[in-house]
Amino acid sequence: MATSMSSTAPLVNMSCSSLWTPYKDLQQAVEAVLVHRDVEAVADFVAALRRHRRDFAALLVNPSRCTQHRDAVSRAPQDGIAVSGKATLQLLPQDVVGEALLLSEMFELNELASLELVLAAQQQLPLFPELTRGLVAVLLYYDGRRALVNALRTLVQVTEGRTWTVGLNADVLATVTKYTNGLRDEDGVLARALQLLDRFDYARELDMLQRNRALGPPRYRRQVLDMIQETQQSLGEVVFCWACQTPLSKNDTLAIVHFLAQRARAAGDGALDSVSLTLLMALLYALDTTPLLHDADLALALHREFTAPQQAWKQEALFSIAQFAWSLSLRATSQLPAAAGLEPELTVCLEEDERLMDTAIDSQVFSALRQLVVRSPLLHREEFLLKKVHNLLADFVALMPLKLKELRNQGDEAARIISTYAQNGQPPPVQLPRHFEQLLEMVAELYAQDPLELKLAEDFWIENPEGGHRRQLAKFVRLAGDLLQTPLFVPYVSALSSLSRSRVGAQHCFQLLKSNGHLAGSQWSPVSWDNFLGALRKYFNCLHPEGSSETYRAPQPISAPELRALVAMLKLLETVVQYDELARLTLADHPHHSTLALLAGLIGCAVPPELKAALLHALAAFGAAPELAPRIWQLLMPCLQGLRAELEEVESRNEEFPITAALLVLLAALLDHLLGPGATLFLEHVRDAVFLRLNVRAYRHAAEKWQLAAACLKVLGKPCVEVLLLEYLEDGGALSLLLQLLDEAAGELGDPAEASLCALQLIERALHLPFRERPGCSLHRLLLTTTNPRTQRPDCGRVLATYVIHGALQPRHALSAARILLQLCMQPSLVSQVEAAFRADRVQVLMHGFAEAIEVPSLELPIGHEDSWTPDEVRAATAGMLLQLLLVCLQQQSTEQPGWGLAQLLLLGGAERTASLQEPGVGGQARTCLHALLALLERPPPHRSSSNNRSGALLALGYQLLWAAVC
Numbered sequence: 001m002a003t004s005m006s007s008t009a010p011l012v013n014m015s016c017s018s019l020w021t022p023y024k025d026l027q028q029a030v031e032a033v034l035v036h037r038d039v040e041a042v043a044d045f046v047a048a049l050r051r052h053r054r055d056f057a058a059l060l061v062n063p064s065r066c067t068q069h070r071d072a073v074s075r076a077p078q079d080g081i082a083v084s085g086k087a088t089l090q091l092l093p094q095d096v097v098g099e100a101l102l103l104s105e106m107f108e109l110n111e112l113a114s115l116e117l118v119l120a121a122q123q124q125l126p127l128f129p130e131l132t133r134g135l136v137a138v139l140l141y142y143d144g145r146r147a148l149v150n151a152l153r154t155l156v157q158v159t160e161g162r163t164w165t166v167g168l169n170a171d172v173l174a175t176v177t178k179y180t181n182g183l184r185d186e187d188g189v190l191a192r193a194l195q196l197l198d199r200f201d202y203a204r205e206l207d208m209l210q211r212n213r214a215l216g217p218p219r220y221r222r223q224v225l226d227m228i229q230e231t232q233q234s235l236g237e238v239v240f241c242w243a244c245q246t247p248l249s250k251n252d253t254l255a256i257v258h259f260l261a262q263r264a265r266a267a268g269d270g271a272l273d274s275v276s277l278t279l280l281m282a283l284l285y286a287l288d289t290t291p292l293l294h295d296a297d298l299a300l301a302l303h304r305e306f307t308a309p310q311q312a313w314k315q316e317a318l319f320s321i322a323q324f325a326w327s328l329s330l331r332a333t334s335q336l337p338a339a340a341g342l343e344p345e346l347t348v349c350l351e352e353d354e355r356l357m358d359t360a361i362d363s364q365v366f367s368a369l370r371q372l373v374v375r376s377p378l379l380h381r382e383e384f385l386l387k388k389v390h391n392l393l394a395d396f397v398a399l400m401p402l403k404l405k406e407l408r409n410q411g412d413e414a415a416r417i418i419s420t421y422a423q424n425g426q427p428p429p430v431q432l433p434r435h436f437e438q439l440l441e442m443v444a445e446l447y448a449q450d451p452l453e454l455k456l457a458e459d460f461w462i463e464n465p466e467g468g469h470r471r472q473l474a475k476f477v478r479l480a481g482d483l484l485q486t487p488l489f490v491p492y493v494s495a496l497s498s499l500s501r502s503r504v505g506a507q508h509c510f511q512l513l514k515s516n517g518h519l520a521g522s523q524w525s526p527v528s529w530d531n532f533l534g535a536l537r538k539y540f541n542c543l544h545p546e547g548s549s550e551t552y553r554a555p556q557p558i559s560a561p562e563l564r565a566l567v568a569m570l571k572l573l574e575t576v577v578q579y580d581e582l583a584r585l586t587l588a589d590h591p592h593h594s595t596l597a598l599l600a601g602l603i604g605c606a607v608p609p610e611l612k613a614a615l616l617h618a619l620a621a622f623g624a625a626p627e628l629a630p631r632i633w634q635l636l637m638p639c640l641q642g643l644r645a646e647l648e649e650v651e652s653r654n655e656e657f658p659i660t661a662a663l664l665v666l667l668a669a670l671l672d673h674l675l676g677p678g679a680t681l682f683l684e685h686v687r688d689a690v691f692l693r694l695n696v697r698a699y700r701h702a703a704e705k706w707q708l709a710a711a712c713l714k715v716l717g718k719p720c721v722e723v724l725l726l727e728y729l730e731d732g733g734a735l736s737l738l739l740q741l742l743d744e745a746a747g748e749l750g751d752p753a754e755a756s757l758c759a760l761q762l763i764e765r766a767l768h769l770p771f772r773e774r775p776g777c778s779l780h781r782l783l784l785t786t787t788n789p790r791t792q793r794p795d796c797g798r799v800l801a802t803y804v805i806h807g808a809l810q811p812r813h814a815l816s817a818a819r820i821l822l823q824l825c826m827q828p829s830l831v832s833q834v835e836a837a838f839r840a841d842r843v844q845v846l847m848h849g850f851a852e853a854i855e856v857p858s859l860e861l862p863i864g865h866e867d868s869w870t871p872d873e874v875r876a877a878t879a880g881m882l883l884q885l886l887l888v889c890l891q892q893q894s895t896e897q898p899g900w901g902l903a904q905l906l907l908l909g910g911a912e913r914t915a916s917l918q919e920p921g922v923g924g925q926a927r928t929c930l931h932a933l934l935a936l937l938e939r940p941p942p943h944r945s946s947s948n949n950r951s952g953a954l955l956a957l958g959y960q961l962l963w964a965a966v967c
Contacts, residue, residue, distance in 0.1 A: 011084045019113050019145075024143070029045045034168065049155075060145055062109045069110060077094045092115075102212065126926060142227040157237075162245060193239055264276040264280070271373070280321065284325050285388060289333045292350075293333065330350050370441060370446075380451055386456065397472050440491035441495075484525065494568050513572075536593075543607070567614045570615060577622055584622060610658060623669035624672070632670060634677060646660075668714050692734065694712075716762060729766055747806050780827050831892065843905070930965065
């Protein structure tokens with residue numbers, strides 16, 4: 001029974017949580033203006049900044065626990081508790097109070113704030129099927145913290161500064177910059193972020209959650225852990241953005257140094273984890289010439305840090321990177337005119353640049369950069385991280401040419417010693433200085449991929465007539481290959497391969513190796529097309545003497561260094577041919593070596609697996625040219641028997657499949673054109689010997705199974721194979737294997753995700769092909785009646801629905817699955833089978849997943865090429881497909897109304913009619929697609945854009961569906 005309350009009683013807000021709702025609203029307001037650039041939201045944005053200044057100043061500080069509040073919450077089941085907006089005390093269930101007090105203890109959180117979290121979780125419970133209220137409360141707690149930090153990160157990212165600009169309205173930019181400067185200088189938010197990073201212990205947090213049984217089922221567990229990690233990463237990015245845009249204070253800079261010295265952590269692959277790498281990059285941006293020119297105290301403090309004994313740093317390799325960067329800053333400053341006016345103490349520091357560089361190099365700094373930095377997946381995803389490492393390398397080459405020459409001389413001497421010991425059959429001395437070799441290896445790994453298409457490697461090829469870094473980089477590429485000793489051959493060629501991964505780079509590299517050939521006279525270099533193709537020809541003649549009728553002889557011995565050299569040169573050949581069309585045609589018709597025939601001839605010989613794989617990859621690069629494809633088909637045909645033997649006798653025994661993987665790459669390249677002679681035999685080999693036997697082979701590395709699956713499906717899904725695709729799916733169990741692979745890979749990331757996307761897209765394409773009609777048979781029906789070997793049930797509908805449910809993580813998978821479901825539901829006789837598969841699984845989870853997929857951020861259906869769509873555009877397209885699916889089901893007006901059962905399930909959750917549908921959570925009502933549809937339609941239509949004539953198309957489709965549902 002409710003009782004009256006006193007005016008001093010603690011108040012609880014039952015409509016929202018102070019630790020979640022305001023922070024989500026703040027993030028939305030910040031992103032509306034700074035990300036989506038909504039000028040109409042500026043007033044709300046500025047008001048939100050004012051309201052949350054205190055939250056930023058006390059970043060992630062939980063409201064403290066209070067005895068009075070704890071007593072009030074504890075008595076709530078008996079005496080009631082004061083609720084905002086209510087005149088009387090409200091009684092609360094004991095289990096709600098118990099969960100609130102447990103949360104308070106777990107997170108050292110004020111009891112009223114904990115109670116609000118639990119009450120908010122109760123309201124959000126319909127959005128989280130299969131989760132308890134307590135687990136949802138934990139999720140909301142971490143989600144609120146993430147939202148607050150992400151809002152701060154976005155604000156700091158758009159702050160005006162020295163490294164990047166964002167093109168925002170000048171007034172908005174000035175407002176944000178003034179605000180963030182105040183946060184940093186007056187409220188100490190940067191120092192607070194560093195303090196939070198320093199104090200956080202992931203293992204301790206995880207242990208606390210496990211002890212309190214707050215981790216729940218796998219999908220929820222991943223959500224919570226991802227939120228924790230994202231919050232930490234965003235804190236690191238706050239520090240990074242400030243370091244990039246503005247000079248840091250002495251205390252903040254030294255705090256970053258001390259974090260890296262004591263708390264930097266490596267991930268499982270040996271590279272720095274994302275937070276440590278982000279803070280290292282923040283330090284590298286802070287170590288420019290600014291401290292030396294404008295903050296003498298900071299410069300001297302940094303110099304003391306980097307010249308002190310290494311024992312203060314837990315990772316010597318990380319210390320060497322900091323020394324390397326500081327040495328380059330000293331050298332760059334010494335070459336500025338302003339250096340003449342520096343204080344005497346700083347002048348002494350500048351004179352120690354070379355000594356500091358020697359210390360860093362002796363500590364294997366190039367290996368440290370390669371292992372800790374270059375191998376981090378984060379580096380190649382973030383433009384300004386990658387540019388910093390590139391500039392660091394460019395500064396070393398340009399600012400310290402004599403040191404580079406010294407390293408080259410040391411490398412030559414070490415190479416001679418290694419060669420001498422190798423000739424005598426002895427291992428070389430362990431302590432040989434191999435710094436130049438390590439530098440080349442770092443270059444090779446740094447530029448081996450360019451997912452952001454920054455083309456930074458082109459700086460090594462395009463000389464600047466006025467001098468500068470580019471001229472020195474181009475000089476480095478050429479001089480590094482002069483008079484090359486054998487042990488340096490592979491590192492140098494590997495570096496060339498990575499530097500050639502663009503059209504400009506490949507063109508310059510082709511000309512470099514062409515000029516290095518025999519026509520260069522006394523300047524002839526072993527790194528030339530003539531030398532390389534000549535070496536391949538000699539090896540082929542050794543394996544296949546002229547006049548011999550044998551086509552498959554026993555392997556001839558080849559030393560490990562020779563093998564590495566051949567593989568490295570083949571990789572360089574592949575790269576240059578892939579990116580330069582002129583080089584592709586020129587090398588294919590080489591007058592002395594008949595390159596295509598030479599490569600194919602070696603493929604037909606018994607050579608080591610890694611060499612044969614490299615040969616196939618090189619041939620695949622040539623296969624990109626339509627005029628060369630027919631010749632390659634003819635040359636490849638005699639090799640098929642040998643390739644089968646390699647698969648069954650060599651690769652299966654070794655449980656590794658490099659040759660088969662390379663063959664699939666070659667076939668994919670050739671099948672971009674018309675089918676060539678013998679193509680059908682190769683396709684049958686792919687289907688029967690590779691794809692259908694994926695599950696019966698053993699794999700040393702589990703990921704290789706998924707890589708082979710993806711490669712097979714790419715080959716079988718080529719447009720020119722469409723004439724055979726349906727036959728392949730119908731016969732031999734290919735469809736059941738596809739279904740099994742899809743089921744196994746559902747929700748997985750990495751290689752399984754690539755394979756499952758290929759499988760979905762292949763099925764999607766096949767459904768549009770004319771099927772060989774037989775009475776009562778179609779690919780649509782076959783898909784729904786094929787037994788899944790994993791479950792021993794025909795449950796394709798369930799598997800496809802699972803991919804729709806995981807659309808937040810894998811939007812392209814969800815889009816393809818939704819398209820397949822739409823195709824199936826357009827066959828009235830099959831809808832009941834789809835419905836049966838849906839009802840056989842966890843119906844509430846499925847309904848929620850579909851509802852979540854419909855309620856998307858964008859109301860515009862995307863246009864243009866699908867490969868260029870952003871994740872949000874893909875999700876909008878998926879929502880459109882699902883709305884069409886529901887509309888199709890409702891419009892099927894046969895006597896039995898076959899579509900109504902599926903539409904009723906997804907729209908109404910099994911309710912008999914729309915009038916009986918309750919709000920989510922009322923009377924146990926689950927959230928359905930109709931709830932999501934109504935929420936979608938309540939949003940204002942998007943501003944019309946001349947560039948997108950489908951603006952608001954999703955709303956129009958939604959209104960069509962709503963009309964069909966209520967009529």
